[in-house]
Amino acid sequence: MENLEQFAKQRLDWNRQRLTLHESQQAxxxxxxxxxxxxxxxxxxxxxxxxxVDQCVLIDSYExxxxxxxxxxxxxxxxRWQEVLNDWHNQYQELKxxxxxxxx
Numbered sequence: 001m002e003n004l005e006q007f008a009k010q011r012l013d014w015n016r017q018r019l020t021l022h023e024s025q026q027a028x029x030x031x032x033x034x035x036x037x038x039x040x041x042x043x044x045x046x047x048x049x050x051x052x053v054d055q056c057v058l059i060d061s062y063e064x065x066x067x068x069x070x071x072x073x074x075x076x077x078x079x080r081w082q083e084v085l086n087d088w089h090n091q092y093q094e095l096k097x098x099x100x101x102x103x104x
Contacts (some may be wrong), residue, residue, distance in 0.1 A: 036066030
């Protein structure tokens with residue numbers, strides 16, 4: 001019975017750590033541009049990559065319309081996306097490694 005309780009506790013700790021990591025990395029996925037603050041996600045990246053205009057008006061994270069330079073915002077978003085996801089991946093791999101060591 002004690003092993004089951006310990007396993008359940010470890011599993012709960014693992015899930016908490018994973019969710020905390022997710023939340024902290026999501027908070028880093030923001031880019032300031034032209035007075036607005038944009039949350040970088042796949043929808044924004046796809047729109048910026050596929051639009052044919054040089055300038056457009058987008059709604060930022062605070063629900064304000066902001067005129068943006070598409071190429072410049074795309075470059076900022078892609079850089080932030082790669083930076084955050086690389087860090088996130090490395091930290092997640094470290095969590096998995098620690099989890100496996102604890103299970104021995």
